[in-house]
Amino acid sequence: MKPGKRILVVDDEQAMRRLLRASLEPEGYQVLEAASAEAGIREAASQRPELVVLDLGLPDGGGEAVLKRIREWSQVPVLILTVQDADEDKVRLLDLGADDYLTKPFSVPELLARLRVLERHANAGAAEPLLRCGDLEIDLAAHQVKRLGQEIKLTSTEYDFLKVLARHAGKVVTQRQILKEVWGPNSVEHTHYLRIYAAQLRKKLEADPSNPKHILTEPGVGYRLRG
Amino acid sequence: MKPGKRILVVDDEQAMRRLLRASLEPEGYQVLEAASAEAGIREAASQRPELVVLDLGLPDGGGEAVLKRIREWSQVPVLILTVQDADEDKVRLLDLGADDYLTKPFSVPELLARLRVLERHANAGAAEPLLRCGDLEIDLAAHQVKRLGQEIKLTSTEYDFLKVLARHAGKVVTQRQILKEVWGPNSVEHTHYLRIYAAQLRKKLEADPSNPKHILTEPGVGYRLRG
DNA sequence: GCTTTTTTTTACGTTTTCTTTACGCGCCTT
DNA sequence: AAGGCGCGTAAAGAAAACGTAAAAAAAAGC
Numbered sequence: 279m280k281p282g283k284r285i286l287v288v289d290d291e292q293a294m295r296r297l298l299r300a301s302l303e304p305e306g307y308q309v310l311e312a313a314s315a316e317a318g319i320r321e322a323a324s325q326r327p328e329l330v331v332l333d334l335g336l337p338d339g340g341g342e343a344v345l346k347r348i349r350e351w352s353q354v355p356v357l358i359l360t361v362q363d364a365d366e367d368k369v370r371l372l373d374l375g376a377d378d379y380l381t382k383p384f385s386v387p388e389l390l391a392r393l394r395v396l397e398r399h400a401n402a403g404a405a406e407p408l409l410r411c412g413d414l415e416i417d418l419a420a421h422q423v424k425r426l427g428q429e430i431k432l433t434s435t436e437y438d439f440l441k442v443l444a445r446h447a448g449k450v451v452t453q454r455q456i457l458k459e460v461w462g463p464n465s466v467e468h469t470h471y472l473r474i475y476a477a478q479l480r481k482k483l484e485a486d487p488s489n490p491k492h493i494l495t496e497p498g499v500g501y502r503l504r505g
Numbered sequence: 506m507k508p509g510k511r512i513l514v515v516d517d518e519q520a521m522r523r524l525l526r527a528s529l530e531p532e533g534y535q536v537l538e539a540a541s542a543e544a545g546i547r548e549a550a551s552q553r554p555e556l557v558v559l560d561l562g563l564p565d566g567g568g569e570a571v572l573k574r575i576r577e578w579s580q581v582p583v584l585i586l587t588v589q590d591a592d593e594d595k596v597r598l599l600d601l602g603a604d605d606y607l608t609k610p611f612s613v614p615e616l617l618a619r620l621r622v623l624e625r626h627a628n629a630g631a632a633e634p635l636l637r638c639g640d641l642e643i644d645l646a647a648h649q650v651k652r653l654g655q656e657i658k659l660t661s662t663e664y665d666f667l668k669v670l671a672r673h674a675g676k677v678v679t680q681r682q683i684l685k686e687v688w689g690p691n692s693v694e695h696t697h698y699l700r701i702y703a704a705q706l707r708k709k710l711e712a713d714p715s716n717p718k719h720i721l722t723e724p725g726v727g728y729r730l731r732g
Numbered sequence: 733g734c735t736t737t738t739t740t741t742t743a744c745g746t747t748t749t750c751t752t753t754a755c756g757c758g759c760c761t762t
Numbered sequence: 763a764a765g766g767c768g769c770g771t772a773a774a775g776a777a778a779a780c781g782t783a784a785a786a787a788a789a790a791g792c
Contacts, residue, residue: 368615369614369615372621372622378605388599391600394599434738449649469780470740473780477780477783497749497778661749701770701771724768725768
């Protein structure tokens with residue numbers, strides 16, 4: 279028999295964590311707990327659970343940030359729990375990458391059934407969040423970039439730029455898309471930003487910045503990270 | 506523009522079908538309707554929709570049977586609609602293979618968001634569209650062309666030219682159409698562009714550029730990409 | 733409040749790509 | 763057989779896109 283799937287419960291209320299543990303463990307799940315948004319992100323990144331149950335009502339920054347951060351590198355199924363019942367919230371969260379949404383109070387059997395549905399779906403692409411490109415390691419989960427095992431310090435804009443490329447590693451990302459994702463939809467015309475930050479990234483993580491092996495230019499189209 | 510995803514609505518109430526059609530068509534879905542369980546099964550089998558919205562409150566045998574029958578041969582995402590709110594029902598339906606469950610009255614934006622989630626899951630495992638023409642591979646998503654597995658560098662215009670031919674692989678594309686799609690409607694007279702770029706493409710992706718096997722000339726008409 | 737870091741602005745040299753121009757070949761018509 | 767026509771090839775000039783450096787402005791850290 280396999281060891282049960284690991285499921286991460288992110289909730290600040292101890293009572294809720296206890297209830298979930300009591301409900302999930304008899305079903306064969308191995309329950310991991312996190313009591314804050316920060317801890318949730320950390321656990322998700324380090325433990326790589328097969329499922330996540332996320333309470334929106336977290337005190338420190340809210341669960342929404344957790345979902346966003348997880349979705350930067352992982353496709354793990356996330357079920358949202360919440361007390362409120364606002365429509366716009368549901369829609370926004372689902373579009374942000376949440377896979378299901380339950381309002382408290384919920385029925386435990388329904389929760390279990392919905393988790394089974396998520397498990398059924400989960401067999402899809404389990405992408406390795408640690409990207410290796412030659413001498414380069416990009417860990418989207420840990421927000422860390424290494425070259426030859428040594429950590430490289432990137433500014434936040436540089437990291438965002440690299441992140442966009444890494445998420446579509448091997449594929450061309452259009453200038454428009456990069457600008458939109460890094461600088462926002464209002465800056466899609468400032469294509470010179472791309473040249474400047476491409477140069478800065480190459481200076482930091484290419485062996486020979488004038489002969490880039492990783493960050494490749496596709497003239498007239500965009501940039502591409504060699505995978 | 507692609508034709509929208511086809512979505513099958515199974516519901517005996519005409520008012521509900523009308524509401525769903527009115528909500529879904531503006532989103533780009535192509536709506537198929539069935540007013541009974543029997544019709545639902547028949548439509549699902551013959552039309553193979555990409556999504557199914559199924560009302561449980563059907564008179565003839567109930568929607569449960571529809572779900573069971575569909576699951577015998579298809580993994581199409583099914584979203585259940587129902588008036589009742591009994592826990593055991595939800596659990597049973599979800600375990601029977603339903604992918605989501607909404608109770609009436611429901612909010613249309615939430616329905617749409619949940620349908621988007623189901624679409625996301627359905628597309629997760631699907632490989633990207635790869636156009637194959639003999640030893641040639643054209644990956645439209647990655648903006649990349651390979652020959653015998655080896656990447657070929659194309660300029661933006663060369664790529665556009667090839668893309669037009671590839672979209673109608675095997676068929677003749679007229680000079681007019683190529684010029685219009687690559688250089689815009691104002692350049693339909695510059696037929697010499699075609700000769701230049703056809704030559705460049707042949708130089709890059711034919712084994713013997715003077716004996717083209719892929720990019721064939723149809724004298725007086727246009728060009729054709731052999732499949 | 734000042735220093736340090738990061739982002740944005742500005743400017744210019746270089747490379748790549750696109751367009752223009754020119755010429756050779758084969759074929760059909762006259 | 764000469765000349766027009768459509769196609770293929772080559773190479774030059776024009777234009778666009780890219781890379782780099784450095785200063786000004788803004789933000790972050792102490």
